Amino acid sequence: xxxxxxxxxxxxxxxxxxxxxxxTKASSSTQPPLAPITPLKTDVRSIVLKGESHxxxxxxxxxxxxxLECTWTGNQNKLPNITSYxxxxxxxxxxxQLSVQFHNGQYNIKQVFSIVSEENLGNYSCVFGxxxxxxxxxAIPQIGEVRDKPIISYMGDSAVLTCKMDDKKPKPNxxxxxxxxxxxxxxxxxxxxxHRYEIKNKEEKTETRLVVNNLTEADSGLYSCGxxxxxxxxxxxVELKVIAFMEPLKPFIVIMVEVVxxxxxxxxxxxxxxxxxxxxxxxxxxxxxNMPQGDYNATEGxxxxxxxxx
Numbered sequence: 001x002x003x004x005x006x007x008x009x010x011x012x013x014x015x016x017x018x019x020x021x022x023x024t025k026a027s028s029s030t031q032p033p034l035a036p037i038t039p040l041k042t043d044v045r046s047i048v049l050k051g052e053s054h055x056x057x058x059x060x061x062x063x064x065x066x067x068l069e070c071t072w073t074g075n076q077n078k079l080p081n082i083t084s085y086x087x088x089x090x091x092x093x094x095x096x097q098l099s100v101q102f103h104n105g106q107y108n109i110k111q112v113f114s115i116v117s118e119e120n121l122g123n124y125s126c127v128f129g130x131x132x133x134x135x136x137x138x139a140i141p142q143i144g145e146v147r148d149k150p151i152i153s154y155m156g157d158s159a160v161l162t163c164k165m166d167d168k169k170p171k172p173n174x175x176x177x178x179x180x181x182x183x184x185x186x187x188x189x190x191x192x193x194x195h196r197y198e199i200k201n202k203e204e205k206t207e208t209r210l211v212v213n214n215l216t217e218a219d220s221g222l223y224s225c226g227x228x229x230x231x232x233x234x235x236x237x238v239e240l241k242v243i244a245f246m247e248p249l250k251p252f253i254v255i256m257v258e259v260v261x262x263x264x265x266x267x268x269x270x271x272x273x274x275x276x277x278x279x280x281x282x283x284x285x286x287x288x289x290n291m292p293q294g295d296y297n298a299t300e301g302x303x304x305x306x307x308x309x310x
């Protein structure tokens with residue numbers, strides 16, 4: 001009896017161990033719960049239009065669900081219903097047309113747009129019956145300082161290109177620099193050529209500088225700085241012109257050559273005139289010999305009269 005009891009106990013123990021092993025394996029294969037997706041922030045912009053058109057600029061740095069609300073007080077006709085619709089960059093947005101009633105002295109429409117990348121930026125317009133329009137320019141903050149004239153530096157020297165964001169605008173997350181190669185632009189990587197390029201950003205990230213060392217004529221061209229935000233990058237351009245040390249002296253050299261030629265011409269002319277006035281052996285000058293006989297006699301007579309007066 002005791003042997004059968006021991007055998008039964010061992011079988012129960014083996015069964016418990018196997019069941020525990022199965023449960024442990026099953027629990028390890030369970031997938032962890034997915035992290036909840038953070039919803040987009042919301043932003044609402046409302047404009048009341050009392051005329052025929054209005055333009056509003058909206059600067060964004062983060063992805064948002066943007067609600068645009070348009071209110072128009074109407075014109076003198078005050079129609080009970082008008083057709084309105086939305087456009088993006090001048091093209092009508094599909095399925096955006098609707099009939100709007102004149103209520104409490106105004107027409108009102110609104111629409112929600114998901115602005116999550118640079119592709120969603122642009123000009124959004126609400127149009128009331130082709131008679132009134134409100135334009136919302138949705139863009140990234142623009143770089144304030146724009147340099148029209150190129151930066152001029154010399155071969156073998158270093159050049160510093162600067163871009164600055166207005167202090168009143170949101171600070172970018174970081175800055176990038178690009179060099180234009182025809183119609184394309186290539187991002188400058190300072191780790192690849194550390195002795196050629198340096199990128200220096202201020203701690204406030206409101207300003208960036210690109211230092212180009214050991215300049216050659218090939219470094220001349222167009223460069224772009226990019227202020228990077230979560231929603232996209234805003235760009236500005238700087239032109240660099242690399243010249244030789246003799247280049248600024250060329251106009252001065254040209255002027256000096258012209259002066260030397262002019263002085264030489266004057267000296268040659270003076271020398272030719274002096275040769276004509278050399279006195280001949282009979283007491284007359286070369287100019288007197290070339291005079292007609294009547295003029296020479298008159299000159300001689302006048303000399304005699306001056307002598308008698310004395």
